Amino acid sequence: MQIRPVLSALRKHRVATVLIAMEIALACAVLCNACFLIANRVQQIRIHSGVDERALAAIKLTGFDEKDGVDLNARVLSGLATIPGMRSVSVINAVPFGGSPNNAGITTDAAGKQFAGVVNFYTGGPGSFTALGLRLIAGRAPQDDDYQPVVHFVPDDALVWVSQSLAEHAWPGVDPIGKEFWVGRPHFRVAGVVANLARPSPGEGGPSTIEWSVFVPSQPGAHFAGTYLLRASPEELSRVLRDARAAIAKIAPDAVLETATSQSVASLRETFFQQDRTMAGILLGVIAAMLLVTALGIVGLASFWVQQRRRQIGIRRALGATRGDILGYFQTENFLIVTFGIVLGMLLAFALNLLLMTHYELPRLPLYYLPIGALILWGLGQLAVLGPALRAAAVPPVVATRSV
């Protein structure tokens, strides 16, 4: 297929050509960025919590008097443990995706000068470390005498287990075991590192801080009561949780069960990311509608051109051009216009990405999005032009002899 005649014909339709190319360019910019945003959301939805989500559930009680906390812990722990299928019950302050984080700014020196970021403290009673299923990658697991009483919101002086991500942030390049940090007066020493441990509300401090969590073994007491971690086999979990919620009414009639947070960790995760899933759905909808409109626009203009050139097509056919030649002509024409659009669109896509980066916490658009976007738009163009081009190919040579 010769390109030169196609180009010189396009020169006669400069305005329409520029319009389609612009439409493709805009579509390319929006397509690449919207796909990138979707990929970002999906990545967020797929974060590692570091715990055995399918085997865990939380029970959260409120409305009881602080002085009854010790008694409540004892009643709930012994009461729920008798439920068939229950592997373990332990006291914890929060679970990943359950919200209610225990955030505090930490410093790596006692004087409070070396600020190392705002991290979340999980306080967990005996049994909770094993129940969570945290994967230890350095140091040792908590032992019985590591569990300290909670003074304010955490024990005042305790051994802690940090996530790998936090360890790399606070002590880059060095062995974190034995390192110390402070929250004002309370002092902590790292005894172990776990592979992953997401915050109770992952993403609130930015994507890089999702796993800035500390696990503090703590002794349940008046200041540390009301939220419980249940573990059962994944198959039995929903029944065990149902039984546990029913049992709470008898075990602790004085407390109120928070239904929204007393769920399995898997369903808490589901609820937590609902907004992101909706947003990804909206983005997909916009992409689909935009591609549809673009395709219809190409169909409309191509049909117009075919109609306008019926005579010329007839002449070419009469001079010996095959149907394939005519079909190829329109397809080449479309390919060229879409290519102009894509070249312009790549620049626009980067400009839009820069604009979005200034307003949102977004990384730079990876380069491989551009060829993928280009392929999609080329395909779309060819598909859209196929109908009008087939109609053009069907124009009989005899048209040339008629004076319209």
Place this chain on the structure above:
Amino acid sequence: MFGYYLDLALRSLRRNKALTALMVLAIALGIGASMTTLTVLHVLSGDPLPERSSTLYYPQVDPRDSAGHDSDKEPMEQVSWTDGMNLLQAKRADRQALMTGGTVAIQPTQSALDPFYEDARFATADFFPMFGVPFQYGHGWSAADDDSSARLVVISSKLNDKLFGGKDSTGQMLRLEGTALRIVGVLGDWRPNPHFYDLNVTNYAESEGVYMPLSTSQDLQLAHDGSVDCWGNGGAGPRPDHSATCVWLQFWVQLDSPAQAAVYKEFLVHYSQEQKALGRFQRPPNVRLRNLMGWLDYQMVVPGDVRLQVWLAFGFLLVCLVNTVGLMLAKFMRRAGELGVRRALGASRRALFAQLLVEAGVIGLSGGIGGLLLAFLGLWLVRQQPASYAALAHLDPGMLLTTFLLALGASLLAGLLPAWRACQITPALQLKSN
């Protein structure tokens, strides 16, 4: 002439139904998407108190110790009990109120209702006049009631409906957390959006059901609900200690003129210096006095996703418009013969241009109607979302008008270039070729 052009436009549009439908659909989709997202943004970034917002200010001071001083430039976002009380009692503003949130258990006596939890606001007397809260029955309380920790409450109309079937309940007793409190007022319909005076609840929360003097809530040791931010040796518990180094209260002032605001800011600096001299504050004075809208901006209450959706929708509208320009160009150029005849018969270029723009306008209006239907559908979908602001997504008359203006404006803009091109034809050439 306009009627004639309208008739011509309708005839021409009817002649090629597929192309017309395509243009209307493109505009409708673009307008529908833009209006849906724009309405959500409009609702969320609205002024909660349009008549008062310019005179309401949120003072901030920085009572922290010097640890980590370099890392935070902004003062704290709430005030401690001591500072709140000092600023309240200084009475340097036209009105001032100190407040915080809570959750109380209500034990209905008069009906078969089970006990239930209700959000509460513990505030000082100026809360009602300062925010212009409407009353259905009764009134708020006085500064004297604050001083004497009077056992009284004001309830929302929703709670009044639930407990008293909407009848005037002032003078009745309400039992909460084991104490009986006299109802002195029932609020009218009041739901400022966002929930500006305490953004810790959730940005678009409903207003509370129970309001009572802050001093009474402290006497009854009611649990605090909201954000507590501590430094130094500040402790945490369900109810922060009054002497604790924690901020957990919101303090609002009303300053009727910008000059007064400047004076008040001076006062905050003096106050900080004084407290530093007393040894309570350790950092150099660092104060802010944002007005209501400035505070909402600073807190970034409008969710980032909502803004992103608006960007996207307008990008989409642009694609739809460029598409419409192309289609209109095709449509107008196809009618070169007809336009040539009109030119030859004496119609001026201006007349042709007007005729074509009327046609573009008709497409825009139809697209606007389609877009409106799509926007209603879109907003219905938004309301099905789990977000806290979802229930607020409704089209108001202003946005309705905007929809049509946007659709009409967009389609006329899209019609300009094709109409201008179509007017450039030479009548003789067109007549000859036919």
